[in-house]
Structure formats: C-alpha cells, structure tokens
Amino acid sequence: xxxxxxxxxxxxxxxxxxxxxxxxxxxxxxxxxxxxxxxxxxxxxxxxxxxxxxxxxxxxxxxxxxxxxxxxxxxxxxxxxxxxxxxxxxxxxxxxxxxxxxxxxxxxxxxxxxxxxxxxxxxxxxxxxxxxxxxxxxxxxxxxxxxxxxxxxxxxxxxxxxxxxxxxxxxxxxxxxxxxxxxxxxxxxxxxxxxxxxxxxxxxxxxxxxxxxxxxxxxx
Amino acid sequence: xxxxxxxxxxxxxxxxxxxxxxxxxxxxxxxxxxxxxxxxxxxxxxxxxxxxxxxxxxxxxxxxxxxxxxxxxxxxxxxxxxxxxxxxxxxxxxxxxxxxxxxxxxxxxxxxxxxxxxxxxxxxxxxxxxxxxxxxxxxxxxxxxxxxxxxxxxxxxxxxxxxxxxxxxxxxxxxxxxxxxxxxxxxxxxxxxxxxxxxxxxxxxx
Numbered sequence: 134x135x136x137x138x139x140x141x142x143x144x145x146x147x148x149x150x151x152x153x154x155x156x157x158x159x160x161x162x163x164x165x166x167x168x169x170x171x172x173x174x175x176x177x178x179x180x181x182x183x184x185x186x187x188x189x190x191x192x193x194x195x196x197x198x199x200x201x202x203x204x205x206x207x208x209x210x211x212x213x214x215x216x217x218x219x220x221x222x223x224x225x226x227x228x229x230x231x232x233x234x235x236x237x238x239x240x241x242x243x244x245x246x247x248x249x250x251x252x253x254x255x256x257x258x259x260x261x262x263x264x265x266x267x268x269x270x271x272x273x274x275x276x277x278x279x280x281x282x283x284x285x286x287x288x289x290x291x292x293x294x295x296x297x298x299x300x301x302x303x304x305x306x307x308x309x310x311x312x313x314x315x316x317x318x319x320x321x322x323x324x325x326x327x328x329x330x331x332x333x334x335x336x337x338x339x340x341x342x343x344x345x346x347x348x349x350x351x352x353x
Numbered sequence: 354x355x356x357x358x359x360x361x362x363x364x365x366x367x368x369x370x371x372x373x374x375x376x377x378x379x380x381x382x383x384x385x386x387x388x389x390x391x392x393x394x395x396x397x398x399x400x401x402x403x404x405x406x407x408x409x410x411x412x413x414x415x416x417x418x419x420x421x422x423x424x425x426x427x428x429x430x431x432x433x434x435x436x437x438x439x440x441x442x443x444x445x446x447x448x449x450x451x452x453x454x455x456x457x458x459x460x461x462x463x464x465x466x467x468x469x470x471x472x473x474x475x476x477x478x479x480x481x482x483x484x485x486x487x488x489x490x491x492x493x494x495x496x497x498x499x500x501x502x503x504x505x506x507x508x509x510x511x512x513x514x515x516x517x518x519x520x521x522x523x524x525x526x527x528x529x530x531x532x533x534x535x536x537x538x539x540x541x542x543x544x545x546x547x548x549x550x551x552x553x554x555x556x557x558x559x
Contacts, residue, residue, distance in 0.1 A: 140512065142463030144487040147499050150499040152479050152546070158401045160478075163375040167399035168475070170511065171378060172396055175386045182518075186465055205372055211378060220381055233384025241388070246395035249404065252471065255518040283516045285463055286489065290500030297361045299446065299519050331491055336415035339510045341490050342518035 135278045138194040143179075143287040143331070171210050172250070175265040177237040179217045181251075182276065183309035188212050188279040252289040257317035259301035263347070264319070269295045270353035271323060273345065281309035282350045292353045296342060304346060318350040404441045405474035406545035410521055412437065412472065413548065416449075417527040422492035428433045428520065429452055434472065441471040446519040452526045453551075458549035459496070460521045461489035469522050473545055479551065490514060498553045523550045528554045543558035 141147075159165040189197070189209040195344070197205060214220040224231050265271060275290040283305045298338065301318040307316035327339035382388045412434055416423035418458040425433040428448040435442055463486050468476040481483055488496050493510045497503070504510070508531055513521045516536065525547040531539060546552025 139464055141483060141487040142461075144483075147483040147487050148483065148498055150479050150484045150488070150551075152500060152551075153477065156407070156477050158475055159397070165373045165401070166375050166379055166393060168400070169381045169393035169396035170382065171374075173393060174382065177387070189465070198483070201467070202478065206377055207371065207378070209373075213376070214382070219385070219387060220378075225377065226374075228380065230381050230384035232447075233550070234387055237387055240386065241396075243389060243391040243395055246392035246399075248439040249380070250399065250470075251442040254445035256445060270394045276451050283464060285514065285516060287463075299448075299517070301517060311368065320519070322519075324511075327511060335491075336494065338506075338511075338513065339493055341512045341514060343514045346518050348518070 134281065135276075135282050136222075137190045138197050139190040140286050142192070142285045159203075167207045167210070168201045171206055172211065173241045173246075174214065174219075176239050176241050178239065179219075179237075180213060180311065181303070181308035182255075182303075183184050183281055183283075183305035184311055185209065185213065186305075186310045188216075190281065195294045201275050233300075255303045256300045257303060257315060259317060259319065263298050263301075263321075265295045265298075265321060265347070265350065265352070267295050267297055271295055271321075271345075271350045272353040273323070273349050274351060276349070277308065280306065281347075282306045284345065285343065287330055288325065291329050293323040293324050293342075295330065297322040299344065302346070304348070306346070306348070321345050321350070323350070356469060357504055359386055386496035389548050394498050400470075400475050404470065406472075406543075406548065407540070408440050408474070409469070409472035409545075409548045410540040410543035411536075412449075412522070413524055413543045414536045416503065416524055417539055423524070426524065441470045447472065449524050450511070450521055450526040452515065453510075454526070456511055457494050457504050457550065458511050458513060458521075458523045459489060459524060460513045460515065461486065461499070462515040463487070463490055464516060466512075467518075467520065472522050473514060473519075477545070497551065502553060507551070507556075523548050525552075525554050528556050 189205050192208055215222055272292045273289050289341050297338050299315045302320045304316040304318045307314055323345045324342040327335035330341055384392055416426050426449045430444055430447040431443045452458055466476055466481040470492045490512050493512055544552050546555050
C-alpha cells in the first residue's frame with residue numbers, strides 16, 4: 134500500500150544508526166534459509182518483485198516495526214505462499230505438507246543455484262518517446278493510492294529537475310496489482326533541493342534524488 | 354532482576370518461534386516439490402563466501418588506476434562491471450556515482466532495502482534499519498556523524514534514494530598517499546561503507 138509505515142524517508146524518532154563491526158552476512162542460520170526460500174520460490178514467477186514488496190508493506194504497522202528484516206521477509210513470504218495457493222493455512226499449522234503441491238513453472242536446481250546469481254532486467258521496449266529530458270523542471274504529483282507505489286511521501290508535490298533518463302521500465306505500481314501487466318514507463322532520476330523537500334530550515338548543502346516513473350511527474 | 358529474567362526468556366522464546374516457523378515452511382515447500390534444500394544451501398553459501406563488498410572494491414580500485422575504466426564505469430557501470438569479468442554478473446542498471454571535492458554521494462532505500470547485491474553482497478543491518486532509512490534523506494550529516502565521518506562544510510551532499518530497479522555504487526575519491534599502490538592494495542582500503550557513502554577510504558587504516 135501507499136501510505137504505510139514502510140515509507141520512512143524524513144521520519145524522526147528512530148534514533149542513531151548503529152553500524153555493527155565485523156557483521157556476519159546472516160545473524161542466524163534461519164535468516165539465510167528465509168533469504169534462499171524467498172529467492173527460490175520467487176523464481177517460479179508467480180508474483181512480481183513489487184508484489185513481494187507490497188506484501189511486506191501491508192503488514193500491520195506494529196508488526197512491521199517490531200520485526201527484524203528477515204522476520205518481515207518471512208511474514209511476507211508466508212502470506213504470499215498462502216495467497217497464491219501454494220500452501221494451505223492448515224499446512225502451516227501442521228508444519229508439514231497435507232496434499233500434493235501444484236506444478237511450478239520453475240524449480241531452482243542445485244546446479245543453477247551454484248552459478249552466480251543475476252538480478253533480472255526490468256527495462257522493456259517503449260511504445261512512446263519520453264516526455265521529459267534532462268534539465269526539464271518537473272513537479273511530482275500529489276497522489277495517495279491505496280495500492281503500491283514507489284513515489285515516497287516526502288517527494289510528492291515537489292518541484293525538481295530531471296537529471297537523467299534511465300530507460301523504460303516495468304511499472305511497479307501496475308506490476309504489484311497482479312494484473313499480469315508490466316505497463317512499462319519511462320524512468321528518470323529527478324533531483325530536489327533539501328529546501329524544496331524539507332523547508333527553509335533545511336541544510337542548503339543537501340540534494341536528494343529519487344528514481345521517478347513518468348506517471349509520477351508533471352511539467353513544472 | 355526478575356524483569357530482566359522475564360525479558361530474556363521472552364526474547365528467547367520468540368527466537369525459537371521464528372526458527373520453528375521457518376523450518377516448518379521449508380519442510381512444507383520441500384515436501385511439495387517447490388524447493389530443493391540443496392539449492393537453498395548453495396544460495397546461502399554464495400552470499401556467505403563469494404559475493405560481497407570485495408567485488409565492488411575491485412571495480413573502485415581499478416577505476417582509480419585506469420582512467421579508461423573509470424570513464425566506462427561512470428558511463429555504464431553495468432557494462433563495465435560485466436566486461437571486467439566481475440564475479441557476479443550484473444543484471445541491469447548499476448549506476449556508479451563519483452565523489453568529488455565538491456560533492457559527496459550517499460545511497461539509501463527509504464522504502465525497503467534496495468542495494469547493489471552483485472557488487473556489495475547483501476546489505477548490512479544498519480542499511481535496512483529504520484534510523485538509516487528515515488534519516489538519510491533529511492539529516493545526512495547526522496547519519497555521517499554516526500559513522501564518524503565529517504565532510505568540509507562546503508561539500509554538497511547528494512542522496513540517492515533507490516526507489517526503482519536502478520542500483521547505485523559510490524566511487525569514492527582516492528586518498529592521498531596511495532600514489533604507488535597496486536590495484537590489490539588499493540582494493541583493500543575500499544570498504545563497503547565507502548561504496549554506500551557512509552565511509553571514506555583511509556590509507557592509514559591499512
């Protein structure tokens with residue numbers, strides 16, 4: 134969802150950042166299993182990357198905030214395997230399979246998993262030219278969709294400058310809806326001054342950019 | 354003391370609960386033929402042993418000593434990394450952003466945890482934490498102070514919020530006193546934090 138607790142840019146009160154010296158990749162074996170389960174099941178292509186993100190964003194705020202990162206991944210994954218009919222609630226409760234599985238489009242083999250992983254490419258052919266070019270002044274839309282979006286609240290209805298065109302990419306707002314439509318859109322790097330985002334008291338030395346899809350933008 | 358004991362037990366049982374639930378889900382998914390535990394082992398091992406910030410550090414060190422490679426990296430980091438025989442192929446849209454005496458770059462994902470896995474491995478806990486996600490875009494100097502980093506007052510700080518499938522790696526400035534260093538030796542001072550923007554390479558730390 135859009136205005137949910139995951140959208141944290143600019144919030145106060147979470148305290149200092151606490152780097153951990155010599156941090157392990159996983160802090161417990163179960164974290165590694167959650168990471169791998171998510172990627173392995175994700176390879177079946179049942180949901181989009183943004184559909185996956187949406188399932189975390191819609192966790193109840195108190196649970197989202199009280200969970201660690203991999204706990205959230207796990208809770209999102211549990212929701213998705215039930216929602217997409219891969220696993221029954223009764224099976225989660227029983228802790229074992231109670232009926233044969235569906236046929237998945239793809240099951241990752243150990244040989245595949247041994248090869249270096251490669252992230253997907255989200256660029257797609259475009260059906261229209263980009264509306265904006267580097268140097269154009271744009272204003273982000275005021276928008277509050279009840280569904281997933283990647284336009285953060287702090288950067289809505291703000292004026293900025295297009296710095297780069299990044300190609301035409303799968304629309305996260307559409308892909309998250311499970312409509313099996315990638316609805317590709319031009320993607321831009323749009324940069325804002327700190328003062329435009331945070332007001333006159335903001336540090337004049339800061340600039341912030343977001344990666345903005347064309348439907349988020351109006352000509353300023 | 355009694356309260357402390359209670360909290361300790363509470364934490365412990367929660368930890369067990371998640372361990373049990375993860376194990377149960379893996380069992381179910383395996384029994385149904387959706388996942389192969391041996392494949393899961395390989396995936397965990399890859400990020401524990403092969404893919405990490407050392408991969409990105411090699412790109413930075415090479416850019417420091419090879420101006421043509423640096424130009425290629427800044428023009429199209431995806432192509433430059435892949436052409437350099439990078440250990441993990443870069444799928445798409447890796448973007449290298451260069452620190453200069455005028456501008457310092459800092460990368461964040463305020464909405465989740467987007468991070469260039471191929472060149473830096475999996476993100477540290479602090480990168481995914483609420484303090485970092487919330488403060489990097491509004492108080493970057495405060496965040497840098499948490500890392501012990503202070504920049505000259507007139508340095509512009511540019512924050513890159515990773516709100517799409519583009520990924521960013523910071524190309525830090527090569528520190529003075531490293532003029533005759535080999536690529537290997539240079540790579541050793543390029544820490545993960547240098548490539549996120551929360552650290553600066555330090556020759557004396559080597």
